[in-house]
Amino acid sequence: MQIAFETPDQPDVHELIGELDAYLYSLYPPENVYALDMASLLDPSVLFAVVRTTDGAPIGCGAIVIKPEYGEIKRMYVRPTARGKGVARRLIESLEAKAEQQGCRTFMLETGPTMREALILYERLGYQCRGPFGDYPEDPLSVFMQKGAS
Structure with a gap:
């Protein structure tokens, strides 16, 4: 498994997205999915990482997103066939490490309440529940989390 910072505008990455x-x-x-579109992912403030198998297949x-106050995951x-193998953990750790090199010390995220495995992983990585941040509204279909002091 290899993690590299790449452009999201590649056919095999489009497939993942x-x-x-x-x-x-x-x-x-749809109104409760706060996903970044391709144009937003290509913004210079965004660090985008891809995990690939040793033969180059993206998994x-x-x-x-690096903001002045925090970085937002x-x-x-991670493709279902690659889950449970530490891929997501290594991916998040790589994203955080790259953001820390740019001075980022606080990390935020928004996820859904039905994404149990993701919530467990984020908690294990030190993220704690908090209220909405940035432009997010209060939303019963959102869980907001933070790691580090703001």
Whole structure:
């Protein structure tokens, strides 16, 4: 498994993001999915990482949006066949480490309440529940989390 910071605008990465979108929209109504589109993912403030197998096949991706006050984890996805093997943990740790190199010390995220495995992982990585942040509204279909002091 290799994790590299790449552009999200690649056919095989588009496929990953498409799988993530299909999954999210199967769980939540469109107005409750706060996903970044491709144009937003290409913004210079976004660090985008791809996890690939040793033969180069993508099995996961994630992003972190660097803001002055915090970094926000976005677009986390690991293919079902690669889950339970530490891929998501290593991906988040890589995103956080790269953001820390740019001075980021506080990390935030928004996820859904039905994403049990993700919530458990985030808690194990030191994220704690908090209220909405940034432009997010109070939403019963959102769980907001933070790691580090703001």
